[in-house]
Amino acid sequence: MIAIDTEKLISWFLEHKRVLPGRDITDPYPIWISEIMAQQTRMETIKPYYERFLKELPTIESLATVEETKLLKLWEGLGYYSRVRNLQAAAKVIMEKYQGTFPKTYADTIHLKGIGEYTAGAILSRAYGLPYASVDGNVLRVLTRFEASPIDISRNSTKKYYKEELEKLNPSHFGLLNEALMEIGAMICRPKIAKCNSCPLRERCKAYEQNNIGLYPVKSKKVKITIHEYTCFFLVDQNKKIYFEYKEENILRGLYAPYFVEDSISEVDVYSYLDKKHIETDYVIALQEQKHVFTHQIWYMKGYLVYLKDNKQDIEKFYTQEEIKNKISISTCFRKFFKEIENYLNDEENSSHHV
Ligand code: SF4
Structure with a gap:
């Protein structure tokens, strides 16, 4: 004993x-x-x-x-x-x-x-x-x-x-x-x-x-951690609402996420990428890159604030800053971009920061 x-x-x-x-x-x-x-x-x-x-x-x-x-x-x-x-x-x-x-x-x-x-x-x-x-x-x-x-x-x-x-x-x-x-x-x-x-x-x-x-302690098994690169596009309409969609699967199940892709898209390529996806863009601001560690995954994320040309997109999926804060659940990995996004959205002179 x-x-x-x-x-x-x-x-x-x-x-x-x-x-x-x-x-x-x-x-x-x-x-x-x-x-x-x-x-x-x-x-x-x-x-x-x-x-x-x-x-x-x-x-x-x-x-x-x-x-x-x-x-x-x-x-x-x-x-x-x-x-x-x-x-x-x-x-x-x-x-x-x-x-x-x-x-x-x-x-x-x-x-x-x-x-x-x-x-x-x-x-x-x-x-x-x-x-x-x-x-x-x-x-x-x-x-x-x-x-x-x-x-x-x-x-x-x-x-x-x-x-x-x-x-x-x-x-x-x-x-x-x-x-x-x-x-x-x-x-x-x-x-x-x-x-x-x-x-x-x-x-x-x-x-x-x-x-x-x-x-001590003796521990043999190593958990495999995978590394991923993503690019997140925070699409902003003319009312300064941001696009989020509900995710039904994988690590983000039940949460809201911006439009994002598993790829590292550089500032040079961002306009042509959005063009290819038929996202009509007025201008784009590059955000600070972020890193997020999940249990078995590490995400390196590029982020862009994308001002859309018009409000023709699926309007119901755009949310105000207030709704993003208090209504919908968003993974911390995306929230890491928010401080900077808020600064830009509340700064009328932001056009000088375009990519
Ligand atoms: S249980 Fe840990 S802290 Fe306590 S005496 Fe043993 S080794 Fe030291």
Whole structure:
């Protein structure tokens, strides 16, 4: 059995824990929301999103019934929109099958959309004190260092192994044990720097004892990242509205995007390209190039602000700056161009910046 002194660890946590979304509460709904938001995003970063989300959708019922456009808008900036769609799908099941109360068993919880072993353990242990461990990459780093174990943490079986090992322990509160291990991973036993002198696990930590912390964790699998080049055309009509279209597939599913192509079109070629596409152009302004990193993709993006000759295009797809800000959901990758675009649109003298 893993030799953690659970009570010492929990005491340390109660004394040193940060104030974070989803902490110090036992209502499973906000814990669930905070856990889903924190996937791929740092806990500190999600705070304003978390507060706004719960203010607008304070109950599972309100989440189950909210319109998709509003739901996606509340998620804007967090990315990975399938997470919020899954949240709503799960909320509907909770309304239908469990009368609006978050399930109290592991079997029922794990069947909800978007909830895996880690999240199920986190919610059930913290809301109901149930004896389930939540093990993620941070916790694996702490535990493999603690045991000086060369076990490969990229294998699924390793997570399963440590989950079972932790569940053999008998802490005074399982939720606090889970949170304490997470906090050690986030604040003390960091990937590059381990602050062993401040660590409550130090006494029994094998990597510390053997002075070989740098050897752990062992990780073999490398995720393949692909690199893409895009050119984005922000088409502006004579009322200074911008064209956006709704995307139904791939990474941008459910979001709005400007007209864009997977190609790097230079300033020299931009007019002839637009001409070829029958986009009648008055003039074009080149924007600062942008880079956006998704989980498995990096996008390098050129951007052009394209002033159209007339308003003959599909008029319904043009949006005001106000609508772009508050109504439609747009991926952060495109929003990176907005500050500059706003400056140009609000600057009547912009004609001097033409390509
Ligand atoms: S003593 Fe050091 S290496 Fe061991 S768990 Fe604590 S911070 Fe990590």
